[in-house]
Amino acid sequence: xxxxxxLKSLGVGAASAVVIPSMSFAAEAPKxxxxxxxxxxxxxxxxxxxxxxxxxAKVKLKVPEIAENGAVVPVTVEVEHPMSESDYVKAIHVxxxxxxxxxxxxxxxxxANGEAMFATRIKLGETQEVVAxxxxxxxxxxxxxxxxxxxxxGCG
Amino acid sequence: xxxxxxxxxxxxxxxxxxxxxxxFAMSDADRAMYEELLENNPADxxxxxxxxxxxxxxxxxxxxxxxxVKEDALAAYLAGFPRYLEKFGxxxxxxxxxxxxxxxxxxxxxxxxxxEMFNMSSYVKSLAxxxxxxxxxxxxxxxxxxxxxxxxxxxxxxxxxxxxxxxxHNPSVIGTILRTQxxxxxxxxxxxxxxxxxxxxxxxxxxATLQKRFQGCMENALLAVxxxxxxxxxxxxxxxxxxxxxxxxxxxxxxx
Amino acid sequence: MAESKSLIKIKPNSYKSGDIVKVSFMVMHPMETxxxxxxxxxxxxxxxxxxxxxxxxxxxxxxxxxxxETLSVNPVFTINxxxxxxxxxxxxxxxxxxxVEETTEKIKPKG
Numbered sequence: 001x002x003x004x005x006x007l008k009s010l011g012v013g014a015a016s017a018v019v020i021p022s023m024s025f026a027a028e029a030p031k032x033x034x035x036x037x038x039x040x041x042x043x044x045x046x047x048x049x050x051x052x053x054x055x056x057a058k059v060k061l062k063v064p065e066i067a068e069n070g071a072v073v074p075v076t077v078e079v080e081h082p083m084s085e086s087d088y089v090k091a092i093h094v095x096x097x098x099x100x101x102x103x104x105x106x107x108x109x110x111x112a113n114g115e116a117m118f119a120t121r122i123k124l125g126e127t128q129e130v131v132a133x134x135x136x137x138x139x140x141x142x143x144x145x146x147x148x149x150x151x152x153x154g155c156g
Numbered sequence: 157x158x159x160x161x162x163x164x165x166x167x168x169x170x171x172x173x174x175x176x177x178x179x180f181a182m183s184d185a186d187r188a189m190y191e192e193l194l195e196n197n198p199a200d201x202x203x204x205x206x207x208x209x210x211x212x213x214x215x216x217x218x219x220x221x222x223x224x225v226k227e228d229a230l231a232a233y234l235a236g237f238p239r240y241l242e243k244f245g246x247x248x249x250x251x252x253x254x255x256x257x258x259x260x261x262x263x264x265x266x267x268x269x270x271x272e273m274f275n276m277s278s279y280v281k282s283l284a285x286x287x288x289x290x291x292x293x294x295x296x297x298x299x300x301x302x303x304x305x306x307x308x309x310x311x312x313x314x315x316x317x318x319x320x321x322x323x324x325h326n327p328s329v330i331g332t333i334l335r336t337q338x339x340x341x342x343x344x345x346x347x348x349x350x351x352x353x354x355x356x357x358x359x360x361x362x363x364a365t366l367q368k369r370f371q372g373c374m375e376n377a378l379l380a381v382x383x384x385x386x387x388x389x390x391x392x393x394x395x396x397x398x399x400x401x402x403x404x405x406x407x408x409x410x411x412x
Numbered sequence: 413m414a415e416s417k418s419l420i421k422i423k424p425n426s427y428k429s430g431d432i433v434k435v436s437f438m439v440m441h442p443m444e445t446x447x448x449x450x451x452x453x454x455x456x457x458x459x460x461x462x463x464x465x466x467x468x469x470x471x472x473x474x475x476x477x478x479x480x481e482t483l484s485v486n487p488v489f490t491i492n493x494x495x496x497x498x499x500x501x502x503x504x505x506x507x508x509x510x511x512v513e514e515t516t517e518k519i520k521p522k523g
Binding site for chain 3: 034035070073099103105112116119121
């Protein structure tokens with residue numbers, strides 16, 4: 001019958017199994033550098049104007065410990081700090097410390113946000129630390145970091 | 157209401173991950189993070205775009221009219237696809253049904269593999285959200301045959317490695333890790349694949365239908381790729397849909 | 413055009429003036445890093461990424477973002493917003509190729 005022929009033409013009963021087949025995942029390659037490449041320490045320096053960012057429990061960084069897919073890694077940052085006209089969180093910066101361009105985003109907030117929160121999804125090329133830096137309206141910087149284990153790179 | 161469907165979906169999505177070895181096991185907090193992803197599924201945009209395309213063809217009402225069902229019965233009717241349709245003289249999936257509808261109204265049908273068709277057919281299937289899959293493989297001879305044929309395609313070993321879909325999708329291998337990925341349970345007890353596709357694929361950053369997903373496995377397992385909409389593909393969809401019968405449709409899904 | 417390439421979602425669905433709601437802006441964008449090669453031609457795919465996003469509520473800028481190519485394809489940007497009367501939320505994004513696009517959503521507090 002016609003449909004049997006179709007299956008046959010696709011090689012029914014052809015060569016028997018060899019090894020467990022590999023799914024087509026990109027192999028690890030040397031890290032390519034783009035125009036925007038900027039190492040984490042330099043990027044942080046630019047954002048803080050050289051000031052020190054204190055590690056603080058007020059900065060709640062939520063990223064998965066294990067990312068099943070480096071191309072889509074959810075990141076949420078919340079800063080426990082007032083959002084009043086005179087005292088508020090001015091900005092939240094997110095860095096992926098080992099990406100060639102370590103900068104992911106800089107979010108400039110205002111009291112109209114009500115609460116300092118930001119969420120997005122980032123690409124991580126490999127296992128690394130993700131860092132969130134909060135800039136307060138009084139000019140101080142707070143930060144938090146967490147390591148994310150990437151099982152499959154995001155650049156494939 | 158949609159919310160409930162989504163929670164169920166999270167559960168099926170992450171249930172498959174919990175089979176993984178400790179090396180890849182996610183913590184509850186990790187799972188919660190991924191659940192948040194589902195709240196803002198990029199595929200929502202694609203379905204919205206599909207809805208707009210359908211609007212140009214007369215919207216949901218036009219689909220109901222084409223299928224000869226009342227509008228309030230449309231959702232449950234769509235939850236039974238693929239179906240044998242008199243007009244086509246064969247078993248068809250939603251995308252082919254839409255091609256027929258476009259043709260009948262004098263429009264040039266979108267190709268099955270076009271983004272327009274992925275978006276529009278996914279939107280139409282999402283009208284059945286919250287309905288249980290109610291495919292009836294005993295409805296008529298055609299459905300019976302399609303199911304049997306789908307099972308045959310599923311079980312047939314082919315390709316350079318002599319694999320069948322069954323080789324990787326059978327109860328005894330579910331949860332086994334294949335190159336970092338746990339083999340998913342496609343039945344209503346697990347992923348209920350037919351109820352969670354079309355889905356956004358994070359590795360591909362696009363919306364894919366069930367048939368498109370089948371093609372992905374065919375490529376990866378070195379089986380020659382069967383064309384979308386062919387009798388083999390439709391039969392395979394019938395088989396998968398029957399496997400997930402009773403599961404609540406929750407679209408669009410979100411997959412690795 | 414039938415294309416709908418971006419979406420603003422507000423949660424919860426129903427809110428009052430004075431509430432803090434979650435606003436998500438989703439957009440279909442390739443977020444090309446300029447480092448990927450076309451699998452067929454072997455040529456480098458030019459960079460194409462969103463570089464700024466601006467949220468305006470009734471004409472007032474509430475949040476701006478500097479964005480890099482390191483965000484995921486079809487990105488989502490979620491912030492909080494304090495509801496301050498009925499009106500409109502406008503989100504504008506630009507990308508490195510010079511594209512500018514705008515999406516709006518009505519803000520309708522119940523009471």
